[in-house]
Amino acid sequence: MSREDFSEWAHAASPRLCRIARVLTVDADAAEDLVQDVLEKMYVRWHRIEEPDAYARRALTNAVTSRWRRQGRRQETSWEAREDAGASHPPVYPHAGTEERIDLLGDLARLPPRQRAVLALRYLDDRSEQEVADLLDISPGTVKSQTSKALARLRHPLGASLDLSDITGRSGPAGVRGAEK
């Protein structure tokens, strides 16, 4: 593939990559910076990259999760560890009908990067568990469990006791989506 192909691919792929990076970093600026960094590296290696979509997703998630590892897992909030992570965006109320106002980005910031990666790939990128497992180099079972844990934490962002049926339409732990697949 030529570098002209790169520009064409990058223009088409970047909107989705930006959304994924946004979930991974929970910060608009950091997400843009991360995507740019990944694209720069891909430009350099373009002629050796056979599956650019998969490569880009691996690069995004690796950048975030490896950074997290370097930090000795002292924090699990965000790539940039910004105090205002998620604060610059309007609240999102994903579950109409409940009185719980959930700022989704703020809640995502409380998840470990790996769980954010699983959610981003599963729900933003519409990837199957197997595909997510392949991209993150983990087992499908881990994808399932990480999805389950992430959703559970999103439903109980502050450890409050919520009625899961408000969110899932079901009651109790069995309603966790990831556990069913």
Next chain:
Amino acid sequence: MREDRSADDERMSRDLLTATDPLPDIGALVGRAVDGGRRRLRRRRLTVAAGGTSLTVVAALLVLSPPDLGDMASTDDVRLTAPSELGVRSVVEARQQAALLTEPFNEALETALPGWPAAEGDYSRSADGPYTGWVFTSTNTEAPVTELTVRVEGPAAGTAATRFCVPAESTPSMPCTQRTLPDGTELHSGLTQLSITDEHGDVVTSTPPFARANLPDGRTVLATVSIGEPGAVSADSVALPAGSPLTTAALEELVTAPQLAQMPLP
């Protein structure tokens, strides 16, 4: 792709789409990425080669080289004064500051290299994320395409310990000088012998000038030159034309310009 999406899955997807709006300017983002990729490609192709022997020492241009630390000031001269810092916290802020600082940089550029194309400024970051300084890039598009890159960075960038000169005893044809200026600045300059690999794997040699000033406040100002368009490298395309203003002396003047010494760091 998944086929068994439930209503909850759909809702989560919608929520995440909403939460990740608005998107940045994709065209600008890709443009910056291509520019940055081209810069990376240039640096990647610049490899130091030991001349006159069959042994080619390939080293990344910006690799830390402990032996070169010996060229620096002695322990007694280690400056602990922290450079002035702006406290930049976001990419947007970093870009804004870089744009503001481009003006004083171009003043210094015009003084050292009159008539040379104005530069564009950007921030630099370490691999771990912290902002380390500024990068100014000026490209002369007349053949051969020549890119001048000046980095103004704090101690965290490690630029002060970057090795450029192949030791003079092994390559006497490549003079490099080091001297201490009255204000304490350590000034390194000379020619760097570079092997540039084109996309076919062929290697051509270039000897562009460089200059580096390790300033008393701990910052480093480094000027490097890249000759030749990525993807169109040939022996003729990587040599500076006769009379080029990109001399070692001009780069020395640039890296010691007061505008750069006074430039606040991120």
